[in-house]
Amino acid sequence: MKHSLLAFIFLISIQALAQTKVSGVVNDEFGDPVAFANVIFKDSNEGTITNEDGRFYLESSDSYSAIWVSFVGYELKNIELTARVTYDLSVVLKEEASSLDEVVVYSGKTSKKDNPALVILRKIWENRRENGVKKFDQYEYDKYEKLEFDLNTIDSGLIKSKVFKGMEFVWEQIDTSKITGNSYLPIFINEAYSKVYGDNLLNEEKEILEGNKNSGFENNQTLIAFIKDLYKEYDVYDNYMKFFDKAFTSPLSKTGIDVYNYVLLDSAFRDNKWCYNIVYYPRRKNELTFKGDFWVNDTTWAIKEINLQASKSANLNWVREVYIEQEFDVLNDSIFLITRDYFLSDFSLKKKEGARGIYGKRTTLYDNYQFDRVKDKKFYSEQTDPYAYEIYNRPDDFWEQRRMESLSKDEKGVYKMLDTLKTIPRFKSLYNIAATLASxxxxxxxxxxxxxxxxxxxxxxxxxxxxxxxxxxxxxxxxxxxxxxxxxxxxxxxxxxxxxxxxxxxxxxxxxxxxxxxxxxxxxxxxxxxxxxxxxxxxxxxxxxxxxxxxxxxxxxxxxxxxxxxxxxxxxxxxxxxxxxxxxxxxxxxxxxxxxxxxxxxxxxxxxxxxxxxxxxxxxxxxxxxxxxxxxxxxxxxxxxxxxxxxxxxxxxxxxxxxxxxxxxxxxxxxxxxxxxxxxxxxxxxxxxxxxxxxxxxxxxxxxxxxxxxxxxxxxxxxxxxxxxxxxxxxxxxxxxxxxxxxxxxxxxxxxxxxxxxxxxxxxxxxxxxxxxxxxxxxxxxxxxxxxxxxxxxxxxxxxxxxxxxxxxxxxxxxxxxxxxxxxxx
Known part of the structure; x- marks a missing residue:
């Protein structure tokens, strides 16, 4: 086990610029923070929502000159951006006189009566089992998964620390998170390519690993498996989504009405499909809930896009942030299939924003869906060897053909950086100490x-x-x-x-x-x-x-x-x-x-x-x-x-x-x-x-x-x-x-x-x-x-x-x- 969780334990104990970055805080006229306000780049679909303290961070690879800040019952605020990077904005929203009635209904704890968002939510409940791969007797698809660890909240104190003496070259890979705005250093990447087969009549599913590539530590299959188990497969349509051995209430749950507030915020075309945009946030603190928004189609009542961010007050140890994005595509004008799943966790010994920690990121991409191709029941019961030598030693052209998303410059650099790091005696000594404590x-x-x-x-x-x-x-x-x-x-x-x-x-x-x-x-x-x-x-x-x-x-x-x-x-x-x-x-x-x-x-x-x-x-x-x-x-x-x-x-x-x-x-x-x-x-x-x-x-x-x-x-x-x-x-x-x-x-x-x-x-x-x-x-x-x-x-x-x-x-x-x-x- 010494080459497994010890890497995780060791890392938790110890900039490539985008085109536009902006952060700040949104308050009302009385100085109170406006939680879950919408912040988007002007004339775009790129945006985020503020947290419980009214704070936000937004990043894009494109150039924008302004942001829009809005919330139900308040006037739309247009903020001009004078630089590519604008931090610590202070935004004040004014109440809209014509919308005061709406504020009574939707701000704070929203009403369970006469709320159009809940009408749409009930339509989702009625149709949630009639979509995706469950719509077919058999299914198969290609799956590409990328796991990444990043050391975050990099500051001058850490860079000058004696711990990294002789290893200063690692700081050349520093980047900034588009979710939190914190600087981070990629330190581990694992890529996996699989073929997935399923039969809904037999209630069977089988995943065959065809390729695996990683940077970092040798013999780390246990570490990879441990992280994948933390980020279990989940379904946003289920009543509860399990992460870290905890059951979070899904915003699409039938019990969600008791723990979430829902607001119908917008409607628009998303990839030629008319969709409604619903914002949701917790009714109470300290519960295992999320905040975020989703887009739902107006005919199939299937989710087109959804993002989920765990409430910062959730009773969860060692995890400062959980953020999830899922995107779905349309097949035959009616069936929505998941195409992208992004999961970020911020592990830290402290929940303070300035504390150092580790980002754990999983990106899963799905492609080449095939349906109703029958396989014998024996196919699902036969054991395959996921540890064959060739699986872990695929050539570069294998990955160039099968990656559904190219690696960034910094991600490519991690492979080279860690190969060098493992040759440094000081790193070996620190690694051996961590190995003893872990095993x-x-x-x-x-x-x-x-x-x-x-x-x-x-x-x-x-x-x-x-x-x-x-x-x-x-x-x-x-x-x-x-x-x-x-x-x-x-x-x-x-x-x-x-x-x-x-x-x-x-x-x-x-x-x-x-x-x-x-x-x-x-x-x-x-x-x-x-x-x-x-x-x-x-x-x-x-x-x-x-x-x-x-x-x-x-x-x-x-x-x-x-x-x-x-x-x-x-x-x-x-x-x-x-x-x-x-x-x-x-x-x-x-x-x-x-x-x-x-x-x-x-x-x-x-x-x-x-x-x-x-x-x-x-x-x-x-x-x-x-x-x-x-x-x-x-x-x-x-x-x-x-x-x-x-x-x-x-x-x-x-x-x-x-x-x-x-x-x-x-x-x-x-x-x-x-x-x-x-x-x-x-x-x-x-x-x-x-x-x-x-x-x-x-x-x-x-x-x-x-x-x-x-x-x-x-x-x-x-x-x-x-x-x-x-x-x-x-x-x-x-x-x-x-x-x-x-x-x-x-x-x-x-x-x-x-x-x-x-x-x-x-x-x-x-x-x-x-x-x-x-x-x-x-x-x-x-x-x-x-x-x-x-x-x-x-x-x-x-x-x-x-x-x-x-x-x-x-x-x-x-x-x-x-x-x-x-x-x-x-």
Missing amino acids: GYYEVGNFDIGPVFSVFGFNEAEGLRIRLGGRTYFSQNDPWRLEVFGAYGFRDERFKYGVSGKWLLDRKSRLTVFGGNRKDVEQTGASLTTSNDVLGRSLASSSLITVGANDKLSRINLSTAGFSMEPAKNLKFQLTGSYRTLESATETFSLDYFDQNGEIQSEISQPEIEFAVFYTPRRKTSGYGVERTIINDGDFPSFYLGYTYGLKDVLGGDFEYNKLQALYTQPWNIGGLGRLWSTIEVGKIYDPVPLGLLSPIPGNQTLFSIYNAFTNLDFYEFVTDSYASLHLQHNFGGRIFSRVPLLRKLDLREVVGFRAAYGTISDENIALNAPNGLLMQAPEDIYWEWSVGVGNIFRVFRLDFNFRGNYLGNPDARKFGVTGVFGFSF
């Missing part, structure tokens, strides 16, 4: 040392723990990988270790063999769905601060070997053989049980065979090596089904048993109400087994909020051989707090949670485990708890208040607890 590993040749964030730990068994490990790393597409670690506990004075290897034998089926051995301390009651991951280790066993005595830890010696394969995309079958020994790691915790002779045993020796099925529809990954990076983590459902057979008298195995487990987790975007995460787990062990092989309901004795664990339960408070659990967590994204004036500016987010578990334990298991002295209680009355939380504190922290619902009479039951979690989210 958690420090590179030494083809071996990575780390993870650096797990060097120190603490638990009741080991006391202070030091861990050092590493992995082989030649590239993100390595066909094999070896990982090792060593650890030492100063309290138990024991050395621990782990070694694991995996090898991808076949890329098409992803046939992989793996194996390893680990000798370590583990919290075996930290999850219901067990894992045979050799190098996996629970956070619960290494927390520096715990609630109560977390002494229920085990010593484990685990060896595994197996193989996996993917016969279809995101469907994986895995067969694993394992052998483990378990014993208590502390004097205050016992795993004792009766053997078949009635004698007490304190160590478990157990071989197992597990067959598992993993299905993750809609999951997106990057890379084709033995390990791939998930680029849309938390955005797809996940299914797991596992069967485990315990072997007795094989390799000294103590028990024969059968176990079934299943897990289903699903994230849900609930429109403007936020995002819900849900998880259901069920399982059953069909034969008597000792405590170390049973299924404890996972507790949480740390001060961290851990999803899929029960915050107010101690470890082993409930133990089961049959169980079912439910976890729900909903983030409202600030929808409630945004309506509270004193909280609105804090951009806080409301989080609620509910957790429940049901389980049983047989009399045979209670009798078998009698010697360990543990109260073998199962939640047959359904244990439950709930929580409320405040998220986005300082944009990186969430605080949860957790309440226990029942079983309040259990010894040392925790009725209430406070936990927190750090995390990066938009």
Whole structure:
């Protein structure tokens, strides 16, 4: 992953003149800013609208001598331009006496009655599913996509910074944004050309990448995929448009009337089609909404042009600006097909206008539409290899023929600039520092040392723990990988270790063999769905601060070997053989049980065979090596089904048993109400087994909020051989707090949670485990708890208040607890 998001993290932490540029602020006669006023070059269709503060920036490659500034209820203002570049204009609009009635209807919060804009909006709703490629049974088209990163808000302080000593030549590529007016330096460009095929009858679509070219960092497919996932494909006709894991209300949404004001501003011919121009802007602040305008045809009620700019008050982290433009063309005099899609994001640690940041820009062009050319269903299910060598090494004439939009002079210069930059030692040093912070590993040749964030730990068994490990790393597409670690506990004075290897034998089926051995301390009651991951280790066993005595830890010696394969995309079958020994790691915790002779045993020796099925529809990954990076983590459902057979008298195995487990987790975007995460787990062990092989309901004795664990339960408070659990967590994204004036500016987010578990334990298991002295209680009355939380504190922290619902009479039951979690989210 080190050649993926690290480039993005590094860049965010650190002029070619157009013919006409103008910026300024628009106020009324009382000095108040006029938001969403129209500013256009005189006698043209090139324009913009002011933001909430009345500010605007407008740029054109043509020469103009004047601008028009207008808004409903105000006199049209003509401003003469005396120079090619005119900044900081102060424009004052006067109210129009004859239009005062209109001002009552349309300024501020517009009326929902007798508003002609809403009549047109309802026509759009009625016809929105009857246009574009959805009008045909089958479709195909060519697609050209350009992704670009720019370092923005360039000033003399940055240019003279010691950070760029020896790299001053990069400033030769400085340009100015036509959207924001800020100066910027292009630093990364990626071009991709694809063929897209779709079948509306089969509900299938397939995109075949035919060419990819980039400047910047090598092996950056993950970075590209990450940015493309941020800029997901969207449809302005949908009720909600998802960006940065947030659901923005579309101005064409059927619920838009409740969150937007609409104004019918103009009507005119657009490419020989009579269209209406509607301006829209938010009714309230802090909601995930846009401002802008669109042109809609008067017969098909299809959108001809639309621009969307996210409200600056939207509850969105690290993103200062979002701007979208879409253009549509007419086919057969009635069908509108998208031809251009432009998306700009301004990423910054601060929302202040003068703060530095990174522009992320995506331009997508569509051409050569073909319809009703049938392809077999097998065509859509066949997997293609998007990482073939020739795709990433197309000659220049390939791009000259297929680019639907020529690169600018500055964009062409980026390729040369970054090739030079990568040869400078100082840049290499900065890049290596960023690589370590992003990946958690420090590179030494083809071996990575780390993870650096797990060097120190603490638990009741080991006391202070030091861990050092590493992995082989030649590239993100390595066909094999070896990982090792060593650890030492100063309290138990024991050395621990782990070694694991995996090898991808076949890329098409992803046939992989793996194996390893680990000798370590583990919290075996930290999850219901067990894992045979050799190098996996629970956070619960290494927390520096715990609630109560977390002494229920085990010593484990685990060896595994197996193989996996993917016969279809995101469907994986895995067969694993394992052998483990378990014993208590502390004097205050016992795993004792009766053997078949009635004698007490304190160590478990157990071989197992597990067959598992993993299905993750809609999951997106990057890379084709033995390990791939998930680029849309938390955005797809996940299914797991596992069967485990315990072997007795094989390799000294103590028990024969059968176990079934299943897990289903699903994230849900609930429109403007936020995002819900849900998880259901069920399982059953069909034969008597000792405590170390049973299924404890996972507790949480740390001060961290851990999803899929029960915050107010101690470890082993409930133990089961049959169980079912439910976890729900909903983030409202600030929808409630945004309506509270004193909280609105804090951009806080409301989080609620509910957790429940049901389980049983047989009399045979209670009798078998009698010697360990543990109260073998199962939640047959359904244990439950709930929580409320405040998220986005300082944009990186969430605080949860957790309440226990029942079983309040259990010894040392925790009725209430406070936990927190750090995390990066938009």
